[in-house]
Amino acid sequence: MTRKEERLLPEVERAVRAPEELVVVGKRIPKSDALYKVLGQAQYIYDMQLPGMLYGKILWSERAHAKIISIDTSEAEKVPGVRAVITAQNTPEIRIGFMKDQPVLKKDKVRSFRDEVAAVAATSWEAAEEAISRIKVVYEDLPGIFSPEEAMEEGAPLIHEMDARGKELKDNRIRLPWKLVCGDLEKGKAEATCTVTTSYEVPAVNHCCMGTSACIASFDAGDNLTIYDITQIPSLAKADFLEALKAMGAKGRVRVITPTIGGGFGSKLDTYGYQYIAMLLSHRTKRPVKIVFTREEEFFATSPRQQAKFTITQGCDKEGYLTFREVNATLDNGAYISWGATTPSVMMMPMSSLYRVPNIEFKSTCIYTNNTWAQAMRGYGNPQATFAIDCNMDELAEKAGIDPVEFRRRNANIPGEETPQGFLPRTCGHRECLEAVVEKMGYEGRQSGIVEGTPKARGMGVASLIHVGGGAKIYRSDGCATSIKIDDDGWVDVFSGSQDIGQGLDTVLRQIVAEVLGFKPEKVKIHVGDTDTCGWDAGCHASRSTFVAGNSAKVCAEIVRAQMVANFAAQLEVAEDAISITEGEVLAQTDDPDKQVTKVERLLRRAHMTGRGNTMFMASNFWEPNNKLLAGDFHGNFSMAYTYGVHGVELEVDTETGQVDVINYVAAHDIGKAINPMLLDGQAYGGIMQGIGYALTEEMLFDKGKLLNPNFRDYKILTCLDVVPIEAIIVETDDPEGPFGAKGVGEPGLVPVAPAIANAIYDAVGIRLRRLPMTPDRVLEALWAKAGKAIA
Amino acid sequence: MKTITFTVNGNPVTLDVSEDANLLSVLNDDLELAGAKEGCGAGECGACTVIVDGVAVTSCLYPACEADGRVVETVEGLVLESGSLHPLQRTFVDYGAVQCGFCTPGMVMSAKALLDKYPNPNEQEVKVALAGNICRCTGYTQIVEAVLAAAEEMKK
């Protein structure tokens, strides 16, 4: 079935591992902090009080695009309890975002309804709110631009007149050169006997973290900032905050501490204006200042996954092998630049490497508009791109006269083959995932179409995914630091630069360290989220934590273990290779029955407290993956491993109401090795339900830049009653680079859901839906269009 | 201000509350019971769920004055007299029903209200009872499993 194998890598040399008996890794161990969470004792910023703490509130812009003529804060300052009112006029300018196109407090102009115009710190929420309501801002409206198309028109008003360096801008296009070329597109087109061109549209969707955004900023007398925060990127956030301190003229240091985080999903991958506002207010008042978003603020003032449009053409030869893929994407970036503007860098991954396709051209343009500005969300650009790719795959298969599953089988990725973008997947279970899903769903024997005697039609669809599973080198370092100390009482502390946002990194690291050390997992405590005690890490993103933080912790634990083994061997007077440690007991191969089994605590204590020893076991390790920063042409192996998956869905379409009911869902993921199958299931279930929301119900609705549905009543996040039966299949390919063979899996569950559902809808009723979400009215509209019926 | 007296987790309390205060703020701020949390402030997410007079309510929409004379249970009162976890707390831990945990106290209280009244629910009844508790992390599957498992355990 495979053809041209010339790009195959040399056979990977695998360390021949003795068939090891894993004691902790691979087990369904509860999440480390679950106990505190079911007791209501886990501490979120929401719960925190500091002595003398003030409450901060933000005045958001009342215009989508306007000049600020004046801001009158005099009435606000008179409100009892108010301690500070700040605007751009009375604070130093702090610019944020990686292209620094945004001042925290807006001075001359607002560019969206979420622009921060002023802020207040007061002794109560009520006083702060009251003061905010008394600030008077005079605006002079400017014409608003609410779509990339309008923004690109000749003579469209400029949203930014100049860039951060003061260079004049000529149009609203963002200067980021997202273009990927692989192979020879024209050659690929010439080889194709069948091509299909289609266009797709995806909406802005919100992360909907249950804990809303919050922080407490506090300065001590030495101008040192401690900020209690919910960031996914403690080390990078610290660097951002330090830069702000400089702008504020504060010479102190920054400590970022994250208590329990109420969900992340990418939302906390950049720093936001409110964090700097808390800092400014705290610096002004010399008191801790807490800001907590209301749910409404969480909806309109945090950065969603962005609206995007794709046009894609793919072609295949007579045998059904892909010969080329050509894609143009237009992204509504919103008013300022955050990571949303870089999602094309991740879109390139499926564009180049999902299915085997030799000739590729992908171009993407990000455009400023007066809408909310976009950020990372689970999968980054991958779900958007995969929706376009895998829906178009189905159409191409049909046109080529090949069953959609067979078409994917022919074009499935294979291990050891360098992809056109230069990725080197050592392990790849794409085909195993496909076969597992097809078999479990009973795809071959399916009966598509109308269920007799009902208005409902049934169908099945599949879609695939590739995602980085071994880090992603988007900064110059993609590493993670770990420190481990073992006290002589047998308790282990692990300080990891990484972060837990609920997904269970704390538990995965605990299992890895306990496994290496041979300790019971409950003896191992993982500390994350304190930049004073934990080393550097690139952040909790890109499904990298299990792989990168896991490898870092594993290597660090191996160093400590070697220290222990050398010492224990001396204590027990045996050779080092005669020592093994398992479940907190040291086993020695010796004839002396007194030395055969010893509690590890005993040997630890003796190592420390005897004159002979005076040793404590501790080590630090910074682990940098051997992946490459993408070159200027975006080629290169930017992850050490790649995660694959195939999702299959069976659903019913009500042909009279347009309602879609998912009745069965099968998802297979090649994750290398499951460190904790229970947490892995949780990532799959959670990702898939978010994906079903993206496919069918969720959408941020804007009217000229104003969010219409900033609440759970009108933003249709799925509930418990919407749960579908999900079979999560784990395919283990034992990646040679992953910790115990594991690859990352945080994001993949969401990636292929929408195309799988769209393809199943086609199988059921023969309509192609190319716009998300696929709401009942859109489904019905398409059914009517197919029947030649016009809507009134 | 109004003086109210009610029972929280078996203990009588008397305090002065503002007329526009909700029960959630009284629990969080005055009684320092932080388990119930504000996720939306509009009764649409369930993170603030507590039990009042035997039924689950969203405490963000419950006027504090209305709690006068009533019996309130929060997640902090769930641990059994023996000091061991309530079966729901144990199964939530053991079945992976907890990720970020922000929704967990409210979720557990909705489940408890259900099991107190209907010790033998089927899957659909569990889903109906928990539909008002939004969870963005877990996709609910392991939560429903945990509630059904707790119901089984409580029958023993």
Place this chain on the structure above:
Amino acid sequence: MAAALDYLRPASVAEALSLLSTIEGAQPVAGATDVWVGIRSKKHSPKALVSLKNIPNLRFILPDRETDAYEGRAEGVTGDSGVLLGAATTHGDVEDSAWMKTHFPAVHQACSGVGSRQVRNVATVGGNICNAAPCADSAVGLLLYDATLVIAGPAGERELPLSEFFVGPGETRLGPAEILKEVKVPNPGPRTYAWYWKHTRRKGVELPLLGVGARVTLDADGMVEKARVSLGVCAPMPTRSYEAEKVLEGQKLTAELAAEAGEVAAANALVRDTWRGRGWYRREMVRVLVPRVIKLSGALS
């Protein structure tokens, strides 16, 4: 600061009425779920809330004595005479009432779909009616049974058919010093079939895209003696489709007749485009769902 809010808890209807007539800007509440959201978002600033939650004999489902809601109201109607609901009866009380499920399935269905279980545990049937949202599920359900409202005011009690109660969104014929006390639902008679369907995008905790109720009472010969079709979100208030009812009454009930009722209801529906839903879709759903709901009621079998 915003004007201080008072929260009053009268112990009798008379006391409540006296508070409402003496305090300007006082508002009666029961579960307070809707009102509280309004106060919090500052869309609404009543001077005082007069809680009806502590007044005895406002929360009951007569004659069902099995529910939590039964407060031992001494006099009342019997099963043969229909049902009498106290205005402070919660949606959860109705949801938990097997009796309601048997005798008034459409009301049971409508009440069971309001908000979440937590909201249903405090939000009352009376509050849902008086709040007068175009989508009020329980009102759409009760319209099917020709419910009458018992309203208490300074001049005593008066009765008003539910179908005449609504004026517009959030507007009713309830006077500022009046409270809704009871909802009287006559016995619909034998051979009555009814159902309520809430059409939504997701399955839990939803406002309806459309609420559709249908009820038919057949005579001994199987002809439609009485028909009711009610709609939520099809007009500025919960409404009946009198035109569809006319199509059904006096006829032999068939699938074709039900479909015709749907066509007529759709043709007359006052739907419009909003960002929450498109008018053409709502109209089409009226056409599709009216016959479906008639079928679900069991009347066709």
